[in-house]
Amino acid sequence: MESMPKWSSSSSSCKARDETLHIVMFPWLAFGHMLPFLELSKLIAQNGHRVSLISTPRNIHRLPKLPPNLSPLINLVKLQLPKVDQLPQNAESTLDLPHHKVKYLMKAYDQLQQPMSQILSDLSPHWVIYDFAPYWFGPLASKLGISRVFFSVCVAPALCFLGPVPVLKRTSGEDDRTTPEDFTAKPKWIPFESKIGFKLFEIKSFFNDTSTNYANVPITFRFGAGIEACDVLAVRSSYEFEPEWLKLMEEVHMKPVIPIGQLPSSAYDDSFDETWYTMKESKWLDKQSNKSVVYVAFGGDTKPSQTQLTEIAFGLELSELSFFWVLRNRRGVDDTEVTELPDGFEERTKERGVVYTNWAPQLKILSHDSVGGFLSHSGLSSVVEALQFGKSLILLPFMADTGLIARHLEEKKMACLVPRDERDGSFTRNSVADSLRLVMVEEEGRIYRDKAKEMSGLFGNRAIQDKYVNNFVDYLKKHRPELAQEE
Structure with a gap:
């Protein structure tokens, strides 16, 4: 493990220090996930808050360079993947692997539980923001008394379609979908008209992935465990884009849902x-x-x-x-x-x-x-x-x-x-x-x-994007543990 943060303890005032958040980000090892997490990190840092984004050394090296004005507030924490049989050397993201070997990357990722526990204990952040893959991360943070955000980099309709936690974790008989064909139409908990659903060839592939490709822990279970352990759901969306789906997400998961905007990419290096x-x-x-x-x-x-x-x-x-x-x-x-x-x-x-x-x-x-x-x-x-x-x-x-x-x-x-x-x-x-x-x-x-x-x-509207992130940050500030106790 490298690059642990060395935050300055000085500040212009006690009040400013007390209101500053420290947030840990933990994305899955795919650039379609790491880049939105990095973009959100930059937007949070623009509000004056500190972020520790955790990934592997090679992935951090490949991320776009941070803007000079934000680099003091964003610490990129390097965490070495453990060695796993059949995971090629230097394979640290899905970019480095043929599809059938991604399961070995996930297996190595799941072995980060102990070092992640130590990192969280050392950093003592106010909040953690995590991805779908580490089904163990939310419960781990909860045991340490850290507040938790499950961040979906996908659209709200996808999370709605997959269903509530008992369905995702297969702990209830609420889901009557048993064959691939059943997943080609919208489920019963979507009350309005929609063509959302898989094509048959897509869901057959999805069935294969959940049973064999992710270290024997299905994708749906990972989603379910992550959502179950969180305090709030953040989704890459906006009310202007999909208002009915955001409302349905709150009904399906019975937790606060906060859209954080579309996160349009900023300039590369x-x-x-x-x-x-x-x-x-x-x-x-x-x-x-x-x-x-x-x-x-x-x-x-x-x-x-x-x-x-x-x-x-x-x-x-x-x-x-x-x-x-x-x-x-x-x-x-x-x-x-x-x-x-x-x-x-x-x-x-x-x-x-x-x-x-x-x-x-x-x-x-x-x-x-x-x-x-x-x-x-x-x-x-x-x-x-x-x-x-x-x-x-x-x-x-x-x-x-x-x-x-x-x-x-x-x-x-x-x-x-x-x-x-x-x-x-x-x-x-x-x-x-x-x-x-x-x-x-x-x-x-x-x-x-x-x-x-x-x-x-x-x-492409930066003002709209800033509005959503500001709203998200305000929520995190209002509900961070010590402030909640003072209120």
Whole structure:
């Protein structure tokens, strides 16, 4: 363990010191989780409060550099993962592993209970904010008398769909869903009309994950234990976006629910920005017409199969649209299933497309005027980054939770989903091409372009975002243990 905080005990006044919070953040080891936790940390620090964000050394090194004005208030605590059989050396996030080996990362993560107990005892924070994965973290903090926030980086409808704690932990017979087919429709505790639900191929994958892929502790149990142990639920959402779902979350879980806004990403490391602006790929974007380019990326945790990759490639070719594709064809050194583009694809499309195989600054690409649409896996961070710049969404979800996000956005006319076979999830190059052209250029798809522009006023509005975080911080201040006792 490294980088324990050395907070100054001095302050301008006793009153200021007494009102300052110290909050510990503990995200799951996926960048789709760590980055929202970091963004929330920065917003809390802007309010003058101290944050200790705990992760592994390699992950902390890969996080965006902190702004100089906030770095004194945010301590990045490095915690070494224990060695676990079949977990490759230096594999510290889901980015480093093929999907079938994520269970070993979770196994190592679950072995952090004893060192985390020591860290919490040493730091004595007012609050901890934790993710879905450490089902043991909430009870551990509770035993130490620390107040607890369960932070969902997913949309409110997904948590509502999964159900209350007894359903999540399978401790009651309240859930009558017993087959994959049962999960393709909304459950009985959602009282209003909604198309929210899994496709059959998504829920089959989810069933497999909960039974085998997460160190023998199902995902749903992890959610249930985390929510059960918390004092308050924080969700990456807003009343402007999904008011009915936020209200339902409080009814389902019978706990305070506080939306903290969409957490639009702030700028990446300036040193990398300077490098990016001199690269040929950046200069290629500068030469393209306004809103003519489709940006293609499927996140750090998603790697399409060879069959899927082939259909996506041919779909891009058939669409005749310009594209910028950040292609990840391997997940870590232990991934033996390296995917390849169709023969001759890059040569045939070199006049109107870029295939980029290194890490790219997604925020910079999406903010570029030449980019008009985003073909994405529907990860919430990617969705927020696209909408904050008014980019239209074409979605191809590959994992269960992203399917729920995609369906929610589709229901709001905020995204177009590529048509797929509902049983096996297959799709064709023609369906990819047709969806891209619909959203990017055809008159029938104007609704998606208009909606993206409209939602940029919400997802990219820093004043609205600050309002939600300020409200959240006020709640934490009002309900921190020693203040509650004084009242």
